[in-house]
Amino acid sequence: MAGMIERRVVLTLLAAPAVARAQGFPARPLRLVIPFTSGGSNDIVGRLLAEAMAARLGQPIVVENRGGAGGLLGNDLVAKAPPDGYTILLAGSGSFVISSLTVPRVPYDVVNGFAAIGLVGAAPNVIAVNPELPVRNLAELRDYARAHPPITFGTPGAGTTAHALGAMVALTLGFPIEFIHYRGTAPALTDVVAGRLQMITNAAAPFLPFLASGRLRALAIAGRQRASILPEVPTSVEEGFPEIESATWYGLLAPAGTPREAIGRLHAALNASLEDPGLRARMVENGVEIETSPTPEDFGRFLVTERERWSAVVQRANLRAE
Known part of the structure; x- marks a missing residue:
């Protein structure tokens, strides 16, 4: 019995510092x-x-x-x-x-x-293109991309939501796509705005100033509901492509x-x-x-x-x- 009590005391003492740290959390x-x-x-x-x-x-x-x-x-x-x-x-x-x-x-x-x-x-994710691309919706993107393959697409990295959504768009619309991977959204967006790449998808926030200035064009919201900050942009469902959905x-x-x-x-x-x-x-x-x-x-x-x-x-x- 005494040995069991001693072991319990030892275990309690060992646990005490972790508990104390958590209770005083955060201390730095x-x-x-x-x-x-x-x-x-x-x-x-x-x-x-x-x-x-x-x-x-x-x-x-x-x-x-x-x-x-x-x-x-x-x-x-x-x-x-x-x-x-x-x-x-x-x-x-x-x-x-x-x-x-x-x-x-x-x-x-x-x-x-x-x-x-x-x-x-x-x-919600926005599907957008450089405005030099002569397309204004997903159906026009499909027709143009099939006639002028491949579409160049900037991502913030391989395996990101943008990468997956780009693949989903290309698969659904049936056109070849060339992925160019970056270390974040900003450098990919820079190259799309500059015309070095044609297409990008991402959450709306980083796109807003470029959409407002006309240096980027939104084709659709990839989902079932319009975005409150881009109410004029139709959804992929409204455009007839319900398979394209990502947030x-x-x-x-x-x-x-x-x-x-x-x-x-x-x-x-x-x-x-x-x-x-x-x-x-x-x-x-x-x-x-x-x-x-x-x-x-x-x-x-x-x-x-x-x-x-x-x-x-x-x-x-x-x-x-x-």
Whole structure:
């Protein structure tokens, strides 16, 4: 009996520092890793969240852009960070789910290497072209692309949502496409606007100034509902192509093994931030429809469902990171 009591005391003492750290969490600045270069939709969403959550956590959140490999480099950095809650990841449908389905080997455990924090929301994707391309809708794109193959398409990285949506568009409309992969949305968008590439898809936010100035032309919203920030742009369903449907969602993850108390604190700060009218307005301005998860576990179940859904899309399009 005495030996059992001693062992319990030892185990309690060993657990005490972790519990104390979690209860005092956060006691120093945090790091939010965005797995893309600055200037894209992920960067915009991540920086808005970092500012709002820092105010509620009482500690600064330092944003670190780690672009490359369609998000895998940034994901890997967080997966291998100390599981103490001080390093978190802005995950997305492309950078976290699709990218892991399109490469032969991922350098981290996709299923068990992360702890879910919470869902942020989703942004409908815009299918856009350089205005020199003589097309104004998806049917005209189909006819032009079949007559002038291949269409050159810029992506923020192999295995991203944009890559998958581009493949979906080409497969549905039946034309050849040449993918040019970058380390983020901004450089891909720069080359489309400059006329070096013909086509791009992404959440609306980074496109807005170029659409307003006429340096980029939106053909359709890839979904069933029009975007509130681009109400004049019809949907792929309205244009007769219901198979083309994709939205970019965003959420927060931490390394597996992060204390539950720290996860709970981060989840509460995230949801409280997303309830703030000022942040909600800024998110909507950038094309993000807010959708929170009641618990971290709910977000974890959402990730499982998303992986199953996109796995079917990747297989159908035979999508592979090059």
